[in-house]
Amino acid sequence: MAKVVIDPLTRIEGHLRIEVEVENGKVVDAHVIGTMxxxxxxxxxxxxxxxxxxxxxxxxxxxxxxxxxxSSLALDKAFGANVPAGGRIIRNLIVGAMYLxxxxxxxxxxxxxxxxxxxxxxxxQGKDPGLLAVKDKIVRLVTAxxxxxxxxxxxxxxxxxxxxxxxxxxxxxxxxxxxxxxxAKKMSALFAGKQPHQSSIVVGGVTMLPTIQVVEQFRxxxxxxxxxxxxxYLQDVLTFGTGPLLPLAQAGVGGGSPHYLSxxxxxxxxxxxxLFFKAGVIMxxxxxxxxxxxxxxITEDVQYSWYKASAGKTPYTEDTIPDLEKKGAYTFVKxxxxxxxxxxxxPLARMLVxxxxxxxxxxxxxxxxxxxxxxxxxxxxxxxxxxxxxxxWLDALExxxxxxxxxIHDTEHWEAPATGQGAGMTEVPRGSLGHFVKVxxxxxxxxxxxxxxxxxxxxxxxxxxxxxxxxxxxxxxxxDLDNPVNIVRVVRSYDPCLACAIHLIDPVTNNVxxxxxxx
Amino acid sequence: xxxxxxxxxxGVSRRDFMKLIAATTAALxxxxxxxxQAANAVEKALNKPPVMWLEGMDCTGCTESALATLNPxxxxxxxxxxxxxxxxxxxxxxxxxxEEAYQxxxxxxxxxxxxxxxxxxxKDDSFCMIGGRPFRKxxxxxxxxxxAIIAIGSCACEGAGIPGACESGAxxxxxxxxxxxxxxxxxxxxxxxxxxxxxxxxxxxxxxYQKVPPLDSQGRPVVFYGSLLHDNCxxxxxxxxxxxxxxxxxxxQKEYCLILKGCKGPKTYTDCAQVWWNDNANYCINxxxxxxxxxxxxxxxxxxxxxxxxxxxxxxxxxxxxxDTVGVVIGGAAAVGLGVxxxxxxxxxxxxxxxxxxxx
Numbered sequence: 001m002a003k004v005v006i007d008p009l010t011r012i013e014g015h016l017r018i019e020v021e022v023e024n025g026k027v028v029d030a031h032v033i034g035t036m037x038x039x040x041x042x043x044x045x046x047x048x049x050x051x052x053x054x055x056x057x058x059x060x061x062x063x064x065x066x067x068x069x070x071s072s073l074a075l076d077k078a079f080g081a082n083v084p085a086g087g088r089i090i091r092n093l094i095v096g097a098m099y100l101x102x103x104x105x106x107x108x109x110x111x112x113x114x115x116x117x118x119x120x121x122x123x124x125q126g127k128d129p130g131l132l133a134v135k136d137k138i139v140r141l142v143t144a145x146x147x148x149x150x151x152x153x154x155x156x157x158x159x160x161x162x163x164x165x166x167x168x169x170x171x172x173x174x175x176x177x178x179x180x181x182x183x184a185k186k187m188s189a190l191f192a193g194k195q196p197h198q199s200s201i202v203v204g205g206v207t208m209l210p211t212i213q214v215v216e217q218f219r220x221x222x223x224x225x226x227x228x229x230x231x232x233y234l235q236d237v238l239t240f241g242t243g244p245l246l247p248l249a250q251a252g253v254g255g256g257s258p259h260y261l262s263x264x265x266x267x268x269x270x271x272x273x274x275l276f277f278k279a280g281v282i283m284x285x286x287x288x289x290x291x292x293x294x295x296x297x298i299t300e301d302v303q304y305s306w307y308k309a310s311a312g313k314t315p316y317t318e319d320t321i322p323d324l325e326k327k328g329a330y331t332f333v334k335x336x337x338x339x340x341x342x343x344x345x346x347p348l349a350r351m352l353v354x355x356x357x358x359x360x361x362x363x364x365x366x367x368x369x370x371x372x373x374x375x376x377x378x379x380x381x382x383x384x385x386x387x388x389x390x391x392x393w394l395d396a397l398e399x400x401x402x403x404x405x406x407x408i409h410d411t412e413h414w415e416a417p418a419t420g421q422g423a424g425m426t427e428v429p430r431g432s433l434g435h436f437v438k439v440x441x442x443x444x445x446x447x448x449x450x451x452x453x454x455x456x457x458x459x460x461x462x463x464x465x466x467x468x469x470x471x472x473x474x475x476x477x478x479x480d481l482d483n484p485v486n487i488v489r490v491v492r493s494y495d496p497c498l499a500c501a502i503h504l505i506d507p508v509t510n511n512v513x514x515x516x517x518x519x
Numbered sequence: 520x521x522x523x524x525x526x527x528x529x530g531v532s533r534r535d536f537m538k539l540i541a542a543t544t545a546a547l548x549x550x551x552x553x554x555x556q557a558a559n560a561v562e563k564a565l566n567k568p569p570v571m572w573l574e575g576m577d578c579t580g581c582t583e584s585a586l587a588t589l590n591p592x593x594x595x596x597x598x599x600x601x602x603x604x605x606x607x608x609x610x611x612x613x614x615x616x617x618e619e620a621y622q623x624x625x626x627x628x629x630x631x632x633x634x635x636x637x638x639x640x641x642k643d644d645s646f647c648m649i650g651g652r653p654f655r656k657x658x659x660x661x662x663x664x665x666x667a668i669i670a671i672g673s674c675a676c677e678g679a680g681i682p683g684a685c686e687s688g689a690x691x692x693x694x695x696x697x698x699x700x701x702x703x704x705x706x707x708x709x710x711x712x713x714x715x716x717x718x719x720x721x722x723x724x725x726x727x728y729q730k731v732p733p734l735d736s737q738g739r740p741v742v743f744y745g746s747l748l749h750d751n752c753x754x755x756x757x758x759x760x761x762x763x764x765x766x767x768x769x770x771x772q773k774e775y776c777l778i779l780k781g782c783k784g785p786k787t788y789t790d791c792a793q794v795w796w797n798d799n800a801n802y803c804i805n806x807x808x809x810x811x812x813x814x815x816x817x818x819x820x821x822x823x824x825x826x827x828x829x830x831x832x833x834x835x836x837x838x839x840x841x842x843d844t845v846g847v848v849i850g851g852a853a854a855v856g857l858g859v860x861x862x863x864x865x866x867x868x869x870x871x872x873x874x875x876x877x878x879x
Contacts, residue, residue, distance in 0.1 A: 010612065151612070152620055
């Protein structure tokens, strides 16, 4: 048996170390290790609750907007604020635009280099002027002996795509996607102030009273995104997933936990009943039985995390203090469990709960199993759905703007209440995100976040059951110990965000039943 | 081989290159005259400058912000302008391949970019480990060998931003270097996150003049951080008139001064009012959001609460009235909605700019 350590695991958000045991060319054991901790939540204690949207926004600059949004949803409840339709829609548009940023960026800039042999571009023999320019660029970099940051890298393996035509197209799209992700951030910023780290989302609504000109600028930029997402991003994912990567897709490499969770999110009405992403739970891979989400089934274990053990097990009752000397602990990430089981969150979970026909047909036609490739496909597919739905949100916003009492903020509930509590549970690009706040004496008494990567990259729980990624790594082929490219493929397929995953969770005594799921 | 020929080999055509330099200088508001000089300097550098970009206790927001540039484009930034040898979020290699890139870069004449805070002492090293080593030690090692260090984002600068307010012992780069007696020059580019034009402009300046730009007392380039936001705020006239925004829904108040919503503009040195974010799409104040003062060392802890007017921020004319009274005046006025600015104006009268400055 041989041990392989990958640290730093790059092209993700944050600091991650992966340790695996390899036997007969396959992973037999895996440890997923988060190696950075800031401690943002305890810092919030005693502060003006309105600061939380601003501060938690800065938990992560990749899923920008996500935490500020979830925080505002939690604070809305704690303050008793009724967010007007204008505020709700603009929040959705701000975060929606960031999905259009996050997902293609994840595919092209964080993942694609694991699947293509960039240097095959030099062999391109076609006549497409755009692709010849890409070839020219790469050849010049190679000639100059300066191919950073495209090298050094792991060696291409049997699954790497080295067809010059396909690779050159992929590199051209890598460059195009660099521009599109910047434009998606610009789009979001039209309502958000700036991106990353928008300023517009506050408790009660948003701060940016829109003009029709800004809405129409957003719409025209959205059309440009849709063109790219449908004709380039989704097509590339399908070309690779049902072409050279089909064996990986059909083998379900990186499958992991058969349980999936989606809180649901992006309310299309003020009551939060009509959600764009549906809420649901799938256990044991049973897609024909979508269960309702029951927040009482959420617990967190810390036996293998660098935190002191506590009496309470739910995110609302546990007491957590860092303990760097703890024996057996190996990560700053905690181990959330649903009904006692590790569970996957994110695009694949959302799409399996939602089961859009187009995607399910592709999965059935090509016999694709849950795994790294399926995650990329689900992510691309939901981006298409999101972008299309956003057009209807813009229509709804313009309709609201036409009404005499158009509002974006609940001014009546701007001041912090003496007491209050609330949960903001929603879907952000990387999966199900929950923020929980308790207000006492007009200040934050407790604040906590249960974050997508905490679910996916959790360590073993108190029963010794590995987390979703740790399970997904078992059986992954590693024929060459110096070139563990399959491991990084599986890890990156979750689009991990370690800055999000690691934070100190506070002792809280919130009443679980009072939290509602879904908006 | 001439200098430009070598640059051409790097994958940049002369035309593209001049366009890039011109666009960059224009975006920064630098005179056109500098274009040939900057182009010449970059060409003379022979190689695209090797850059090592370390991420400590960060959120990757500054990387994302740098990649939000559209003029120059992100591809031009990471492939044409710079040679990014080590950057955990964009580099191809992982694990020992990444370590190899780090070691190779140490042997070169490189610029070190640092995103995020660092643990200040060995006691807190466990809070940030990379490749099994404390980030603090990696930073010290790289800092000693770098030509110059550019600390980007509030976390890496004086005060350490939000991590600086936490209990994990996080400090900025310059503070660590002072503690360690390391003399490598540090340029601080705070803001949460760093503004792409500021970062690109600083790199361009360094390449053009081969030296650190003039810095202020917080180690920030005066060219970007030399003026008070409040003095350049398009809402300044409303401030002087006592027109304060109390209701985000009211179209009449849309452009009003945000000081009652907690705006820190009067204490904040940044060019945000002149150089907007995301390809000039927007910035906090234009979006109706109070400035949080993220370019200052007092950010975050010294400026919290962010959404309430604090006593250190005085209103024109009623600066002599105690803060509680102001609260009552404004609070009462808010109840009658649009009347607020009239009442506040009546209560204050107008001030000359000089008087007002003394108030601030």
